[in-house]
Structure formats: C-alpha cells, structure tokens
Amino acid sequence: MTWIVWRLQRPLFITLAAGIVLAVGGALLLRAVMTADIAAAGLADCVREGLQRGVGGACGSRQVMEFQNAWGNRMWVAQVLVLGLPVLVGVFVGAPLFAREYEQGTHALAFTQSVSRTRWMVTKFLVTVLPALTAVVVIQLAVAHWVAAAGELGPQQSGPFTAISFGVAGVSPAAYALCAYTLGMFVGAVSKRTLVGMSLALGAFVVIRFVVDGFRESLGTTTRVTFDDPFERVDKSAGLTVDGGWLTADGKEVTDTSRYDFSDCATKDSTTCYHEKGLVKSFYDIIPADAVGALHLAEASIFVALSAVFVAGTVWAVRRQV
Template sequence: MIWLTWRQFRTQALVAAAALAAVAIYLVYLGSRVRDDYTDVLGCQPSDCVTARHAFDDAYSGQLSAVGVLLIAAPALIGIFWGAPLITRELEEKTDRLVWNQSVTRTRWLATKLVLLTLASVAVTGLFSLLLTWSASRYDEFIGNRFGALNFASRNIVPLGYAAFAFVLGTVIGLVVRRTLLAMALTLAVFAVVQLIVPNVVREHLMTSVTSTVAFDEDAMSRSDAFGMNDRGATIVGYTMAGAWSLTDEAKVLNADGTPYTNRQAVACGKGLPAENMACMAGQNLHFSYTYQPANRYWPFQWIELSAYLGVTLLLAAFGFWWIRHRSS
C-alpha cells in the first residue's frame, strides 16, 4: 500500500518540492535583506522611531504579506488538489470496486492514504512556515505584530494544523459527495469560512484579554500610528505594546485625574521642535487605557489553535472511517 500510494502521489510530490524550492530561494534572499535593514533602524532615537518604523514597514510589509497569503493558501490547495480527488478519483473511475475487494480492506486503504499524505501535507506546509518565520523574524520583532491575523496564521506551528485539517477535510468531503469538482469547491468554501471565522471571531477569546493603563510618553508614541485631537479630546491610534496583540484601535488620552486631555493643554506644548513638544506632553503624566493579549501568550495561542485544528482533523478522520465502512458502496 505504501508503494502504491507513492506511485499515485509522486507527481504531486515533485510539483510541491519544486514550488517549495523556489519559495525557499526567495525567502532566503528576502530574509537577508530584512536583517540588513533591521540593523540600520535598530538604534533609532525615540523621536525618529516613528519614521523609521513606517519606512521599515512599508519596505517589507507587502512582500511578507504576499508570501503569508501564499502560505495560508497552501493548505487550501492541498485540500483541493490532494484531498478532494483522493477517493472521488477511485469512485469516478470505478476502480474502487477493484481496490476495495482485494486483500487490503477499505479501512486499511484509507488509513494508509490518510497517514502518509497527511504527513506529506504537514511536512510541505511546515517547511514553508519555517522559512517564512525565519525570513520575517526581524520584521515581526521590530513592527511587533506577531498576533496579526495574517502574521499569526503564517508563522511557526499553526500552519501545520491548517494543512492536516484541509487535507482530511477534502478527503472526507470527497468521500461523501463522490464528485471531484463538487468536492473541490466545497473544500475551498468550508476551509475559507473557517479561516475567516477563527481569526476574526474565535481567536481573541481563547484566553481572557488584559486591560491596563499605559503612560503616554515618547515610547508610546514610537509604537503608535498617530496622535490626534478633536472636540472630545486627544486620542492615540494604533498603539501596540511590544510583542502584544492589540485589541484597542483608538484610545482616549487622559490626564492623571482621569479627565480627557484637551486641545488647550496640547497647545501649551506646541511651541518647540517635535521632540520638545513630545517631552512636554510626556511630562504632564498622561495615560490611556489599553486592552491586549500579552506577548508571552503567543505560544500558548499557537498551541491551543494547533490542538483545536488537530482535534477537528481527528474527528473528521473518524467520520471518514465510519462512512467508508457503513455508507460507501
């Protein structure tokens, strides 16, 4: 069975290996460039860090995001082109009648296919994730957005769970619907829906968030996108604590007594150079409320999500074994 599985799978394996080699060459080149530029911006002065941060982000966010999207798409492609046709091909070509009436039972046939090809799916996606994680590590460290929906899903170990889930999902859907094109379409639809729901609805609730008070100073400004004033007071936009997952997009800047920081107070600090103005504001003991997931929860989140996907994968596989024994004919 192992030899037969390899013969049927070798074309897909060679295509995957060639694609992975091409991606590896590009990511090694990109990672080297990121590291060179990271060295240049690492020693920025607080007053210049906002500009340096934006320049560094603009230089590499597009490239790393494109590769991240490709990595997230890889499990979907595996589910569509490896998982969905696995059984439907046998059913449509009527070879199932030969294969499943030999000494090898249909349960053993499915178990061998699932184990070997799931491992292959995880290996391909894992190597891709390892390369991207290395290439983007300095960018993630400086920009501080490891919990971002795209970054989180395309780094470290969670892509392994996506790959296993997508492959088994495609296989089980193919087993049930018995039509290749329909199975491919349903696999893509289900996987896409799951990948939208988990980061946008589920992930932030895996652990209880933390709310704390942050001093409004030069460091806070260097980690923010903008500082604005309106009739309701001052706001800080896009602040991200080092390595944390920010759940606060915009926060009101408050005085020490909790009252809003007003435009009149800001004008009093607007008479010098930007660095002097910032130092003046920092000296007024301002603060804002910030809700986030701490940086030290990154790996617990990775393991929780990986475990959840693997758990669902095992349930799908169990359903597949039950179906092929009792419902497939």
C-alpha cells in the same frame, strides 16, 4: 499498501518537493538581497529598534520609506502565500484523494483485494498527509526566516496578533493544513466527485477559518493592565487588547460612558474631570505578546479536533454500503 499509495501519488510528491526547493531557495535568495539592502541603506539599527523610537533619527528617514516601498509588498505576498498553503493542500491534495478513485472506478479495485477498506483509507491518508504537512511547515519556516530579517521594519512591527502574522506563525499553518486536508478528504469521499469535493473543501474551509477567527481572542488568557491616568494607553507591543474601559473607585468596570456628562470637562483638566466623575483608573485586558504561543496552541487544538471528526467521517464514508 504503502508502496502503491506512494507510487500513485508520486507526481504529487514530486510537485511538493519542487515547491519546497523553490520556496526555500527563493526565500534564502530574497533574504540575502534584502539584508544587503538594509546594510547599504544603513538601517541595521532600525531593524532592531523599530520606527517609533527612531522618530526624528535615522529611522524616520526617507531610506526607511524606500525600504518599505521596495520590500513591504514582497513580504506581504510571501506571507499571504503561506496563509493560503493550507487551502491549497485541502483543495488539491485532500479533496481528490478519494474522490478521484471513486470517479475513475479504481476504488472497486482496492475494495476487491484482501485489504480492509479502513486500512486502505488510513494508509492513503497517512502516506499523503505527512509530505503535505512537511511542505507547508518547511515553506512557512523559510518565509519566516526571510521576514524576520526585516525585524521591526517588516510585518513584526504590527505585533504577532494581526490576521496574517498570526496565521503564518507557530503551529497554526500545520493545524490549518491538517484541517483543510482532512476536510477535503472527507467531502471528496462523500461526494465522490473531484470537482465537487474541491469546491466544497474550499468553501467550507474558508467558512471554518472565518468562524474561528471570530472567537479566537476568547481562547487566550487575558491579563489586566490598569493605569491611574484614565488617558494612558497600553503599548501596542504589549499584546492584543481584548477589552478595555475605566474602573470606578470601588473597582466596577465601565465600558459604556454614554450615561456620563462630560460637557463640563472641556474647561478642566480631563484627568481630573474623569476622577471627579468616579472614573479613577483605565484598564486593558490584553493577551500578552509572550502568550501568543499558548493562543496558537489553543486555536490549533480546535482545528485538530475538527480534523479528527473529518477523519472519522471519512472512515464512515469509505466503509458505508450504499
């Protein structure tokens, strides 16, 4: 069984291998060129230190702007590509997996051999999912390797929690790809039409990503940071701010200040004024930057659980008698 799946999917595997070679080769080449650019412009320190700390120094200079103009978009495009890979896997690998067999009628050939339908389904699933996920992860790592060379001058400066940076790091691409693939496989097996399966997989996966994105923050464990000065802000690199506000002397949270009258604060020191009104501290609930791995795992577990549901659904669809 493994052999025939491998044989039938050979064009796909060749495509995936070519994609890996192109992506890895391209990323390495671009990284080399970019590193040479950084060295030529004398920005090596800024890669480590970032812009903030270098304001007024070399890192606030024209060279940095030129570097970011030249390389910012390229890295952005590469990361968006990695972000889009799971969708491509779902639409072009997952959806046709069973839909095409039903469309060509070749499922009847498979169903009339002495192999159980479940085994046929599981073999097709496993033999195809492993190369697809491998391709996604290898391309993810190649692009990450390139982008990391830009350090604080690249996307890293915005922290690991932006929609793009989060989606292309850690276990996320693999989890998204697995979910998109199994979703495509499931809707393909149910609809029995390649085009319908591909469209449904695309639409449904975008919706799933959108929904999970909406409550991702609530999956992380937050740490509370408090400041005695109500106007002190948490450093952006510390982590992702989930909630924030002020604390009264007895520790009550105040996030809505509309019932306070601050009109008399204009003439006073604001900090003192806030203290007088009982807002003695400011607080921030953040997911610390070093907890990003845990957040990746928490979100990935949702996608893996969805994948399990889709695999079970595919088993049902393949075994169902109409």
